[in-house]
Amino acid sequence: xxxxxxxxxxxxxxxxxxxxxxxxxxxxxxxxxxxxxxxxxxxxxxxxxxxxxxxxxxxxxxxxxxxxxxxxxxxxxxxxxxxxxxxxxxxxxxxxxxxxxxxxxxxxxxxxx
Numbered sequence: 001x002x003x004x005x006x007x008x009x010x011x012x013x014x015x016x017x018x019x020x021x022x023x024x025x026x027x028x029x030x031x032x033x034x035x036x037x038x039x040x041x042x043x044x045x046x047x048x049x050x051x052x053x054x055x056x057x058x059x060x061x062x063x064x065x066x067x068x069x070x071x072x073x074x075x076x077x078x079x080x081x082x083x084x085x086x087x088x089x090x091x092x093x094x095x096x097x098x099x100x101x102x103x104x105x106x107x108x109x110x111x112x113x
Contacts, residue, residue, distance in 0.1 A: 002048045003048060004041070004044075004045035004048040005051045006052050012037060015028050015057060016058060018057050018060050018061065020064060021061075021064065021066065021067040030065065034067060034069075038068060039072060039077055042079045050083040051084045052084070052085050052086070054086065054087045055087025056087070066099045070099040072100075074107065
């Protein structure tokens with residue numbers, strides 16, 4: 001299977017200093033990353049193994065991670081579930097998985113499943 005890698009800080013150096021949840025709160029927000037970079041990347045690379053490399057940042061606010069990753073699920077972009085997230089510590093990786101899981105649960109409850 002072909003692999004597609006998104007190296008966030010290498011490709012978008014401004015994300016060395018990630019912002020908060022929403023565009024209105026800060027530059028380099030989770031919302032901006034999700035809508036302008038992550039979702040287009042996932043859509044362009046459907047059917048490929050996805051690796052998202054988050055290394056090189058000064059640290060990711062929880063609100064950034066929640067908005068970026070759970071926000072994909074909320075918008076029906078389920079490909080994020082299978083993505084391999086690299087370049088962050090285990091606590092941040094578990095946090096992302098928890099946010100995705102909660103978004104899936106919320107989506108399923110909302111659809112009556």
